[in-house]
Amino acid sequence: xxxxxxxxxxxxxxxxxxxxxxxxxxxxxxxxxxxxxxxxxxxxxxxxxxxxxxxxxxxxxxxxxxxxxxxxxxxxxxxxxxxxxxxxxxxxxxxxxxxxxxxxxxxxxxxxxxxxxxxxxxxxxxxxxxxxxxxxxxxxxxxxxxxxxxxxxxxxxxxxxxxxxxxxxxxxxxxxxxxxxxxxxxxxxxxxxxxxxxxxxxxxxxxxxxxxxxxxxxxxxxxxxxxxxxxxxxxxxxxxxxxxxxxxxxxxxxxxxxxxxxxxxxxxxxxxxxxxxxxxx
Amino acid sequence: xxxxxxxxxxxxxxxxxxxxxxxxxxxxxxxxxxxxxxxxxxxxxxxxxxxxxxxxxxxxxxxxxxxxxxxxxxxxxxxxxxxxxxxxxxxxxxxxxxxxxxxxxxxxxxxxxxxxxxxxxxxxxxxxxxxxxxxxxxxxxxxxxxxxxxxxxxxxxxxxxxxxxxxxxxxxxxxxxxxxxxxxxxxxxxxxxxxxxxxxxxxxxxxxxxxxxxxxxxxxxxxxxxxxxxxxxxxxxxxxxxxxxxxxxxxxxxxxxxxxxxxxxxxxxxxxxxxxxxxxxxxxxxxxxxxx
Numbered sequence: 162x163x164x165x166x167x168x169x170x171x172x173x174x175x176x177x178x179x180x181x182x183x184x185x186x187x188x189x190x191x192x193x194x195x196x197x198x199x200x201x202x203x204x205x206x207x208x209x210x211x212x213x214x215x216x217x218x219x220x221x222x223x224x225x226x227x228x229x230x231x232x233x234x235x236x237x238x239x240x241x242x243x244x245x246x247x248x249x250x251x252x253x254x255x256x257x258x259x260x261x262x263x264x265x266x267x268x269x270x271x272x273x274x275x276x277x278x279x280x281x282x283x284x285x286x287x288x289x290x291x292x293x294x295x296x297x298x299x300x301x302x303x304x305x306x307x308x309x310x311x312x313x314x315x316x317x318x319x320x321x322x323x324x325x326x327x328x329x330x331x332x333x334x335x336x337x338x339x340x341x342x343x344x345x346x347x348x349x350x351x352x353x354x355x356x357x358x359x360x361x362x363x364x365x366x367x368x369x370x371x372x373x374x375x376x377x378x379x380x381x382x383x384x385x386x387x388x389x390x391x392x393x394x395x396x397x398x399x400x401x402x403x404x405x406x407x408x409x410x411x412x413x414x415x416x417x418x419x420x421x422x423x424x425x426x427x428x429x430x431x432x433x434x435x436x437x438x439x440x441x442x
Numbered sequence: 443x444x445x446x447x448x449x450x451x452x453x454x455x456x457x458x459x460x461x462x463x464x465x466x467x468x469x470x471x472x473x474x475x476x477x478x479x480x481x482x483x484x485x486x487x488x489x490x491x492x493x494x495x496x497x498x499x500x501x502x503x504x505x506x507x508x509x510x511x512x513x514x515x516x517x518x519x520x521x522x523x524x525x526x527x528x529x530x531x532x533x534x535x536x537x538x539x540x541x542x543x544x545x546x547x548x549x550x551x552x553x554x555x556x557x558x559x560x561x562x563x564x565x566x567x568x569x570x571x572x573x574x575x576x577x578x579x580x581x582x583x584x585x586x587x588x589x590x591x592x593x594x595x596x597x598x599x600x601x602x603x604x605x606x607x608x609x610x611x612x613x614x615x616x617x618x619x620x621x622x623x624x625x626x627x628x629x630x631x632x633x634x635x636x637x638x639x640x641x642x643x644x645x646x647x648x649x650x651x652x653x654x655x656x657x658x659x660x661x662x663x664x665x666x667x668x669x670x671x672x673x674x675x676x677x678x679x680x681x682x683x684x685x686x687x688x689x690x691x692x693x694x695x696x697x698x699x700x701x702x703x704x705x706x707x708x709x710x711x712x713x714x715x716x717x718x719x720x721x722x723x724x725x726x727x728x729x730x731x732x733x734x
Binding site for chain 1: 463469472475498556565579708715
């Protein structure tokens with residue numbers, strides 16, 4: 162008897178592969194485009210050919226990014242901001258999610274609703290009040306300032322993910338540790354946290370990505386050239402789009418490759434860790 | 443269960459660090475924004491904003507473009523979600539089979555999600571270029587007419603939609619794959635013995651079993667799409683042609699940071715917030731009703 166998941170006929174197999182390939186082509190098309198453009202020599206930037214590897218392909222754009230543009234400075238700034246966001250985000254979300262998953266307290270429902278609500282307000286409009294506030298605390302034009310903004314951006318989703326994952330872990334384990342004499346914090350850190358690795362990975366990845374790819378807040382908050390993050394740097398090439406198409410393409414590949422690699426490595430965790438919990442708790 | 447301290451106290455300490463950040467960086471600016479929406483703060487009253495009541499709220503509804511932009515925002519959200527869910531769910535179902543090379547396919551299909559959003563958006567803008575863009579080259583190579591993507595409202599809107607569909611379907615795919623893995627095989631076996639065909643099995647087993655993961659994704663997806671500033675803003679280069687391709691959030695962004703109409707923009711964003719609250723309430727009600 163055919164089991165579910167096995168494809169019966171050859172035709173079925175062909176169909177499935179055709180459909181998958183169609184989707185893969187759609188997903189890959191822009192990536193291939195950018196790759197091709199990054200290899201274009203200066204005189205072919207406005208080529209109207211569709212071939213992937215252009216004639217006279219050259220790595221010039223990459224050389225320019227590394228030697229003539231402050232790429233490593235942008236990279237350093239982005240790395241500081243993203244790693245900081247991930248670290249703080251994971252710490253706060255793993256604690257907060259635990260409270261929402263394990264304890265029944267008065268404000269719990271309100272807290273869950275509030276977390277969802279933070280997503281509903283157009284984030285860009287928080288920018289102006291946030292800017293004025295940061296100015297008061299002398300955080301404008303500092304990497305710490307944008308880091309705080311990114312943590313707040315990523316936090317609701319991260320808390321939600323953590324809470325959803327804790328919900329799937331049996332409560333008994335944590336309680337057994339408490340009966341054995343652990344303090345609540347010890348029980349959390351030694352029993353529940355290690356079991357939540359997939360969700361922790363998602364949370365870290367999501368926070369990191371928030372810092373790595375955020376553009377609008379950085380644009381408003383960071384004004385010194387020495388503090389430009391990668392998105393600001395790349396956009397500075399883009400304002401003169403007409404002339405720096407190849408550099409932009411090379412730059413975007415350099416920026417994307419690390420996170421794409423992260424995603425692929427963590428692929429396994431993505432699927433098991435993203436349970437998303439339930440809206441109402 | 444007996445604990446030394448009350449649950450509320452423990453919960454408070456666990457939740458406090460996150461709450462402090464969210465209150466300072468989200469809740470406080472939000473309230474400030476509500477205050478601004480009641481003032482006449484703009485370029486002319488930059489130093490001396492005064493409380494003016496609901497003036498701006500009244501103006502929203504008399505704005506000639508308002509209903510058009512509002513309708514377009516709804517269309518934008520609905521169209522994107524339909525494609526995200528059909529493509530994402532479809533891809534998940536295909537990849538959940540015993541398919542040779544399915545790990546490779548899965549990795550490739552996650553790419554649009556992995557690439558930073560602003561890079562994707564700017565890249566698609568380049569690809570929609572009339573003369574040099576890859577999309578038009580593709581169209582002409584199969585014998586179709588090239589399209590001036592940023593010359594008309596509908597074309598610009600389509601360009602942004604295509605970009606956002608590309609960006610959004612992997613998220614649903616990943617969520618659905620996770621959900622599919624948790625469906626017990628025995629259910630399908632039983633349905634098969636009862637003579638249920640693949641379509642019947644999908645609607646009576648797969649979809650109901652996926653509901654707990656898909657519904658939260660639908661709620662989040664609605665909010666994120668409705669509030670998606672990046673894609674429209676970057677793909678249409680700040681609203682080409684001539685501010686015609688805006689949805690609500692990009693319209694607000696332009697009003698605030700380009701025309702310095704702070705009070706007006708603040709009122710508009712409170713309105714956006716309220717619309718989303720109503721939509722999410724609606725989802726909540728539907729999901730609760732179905733539970734009985």
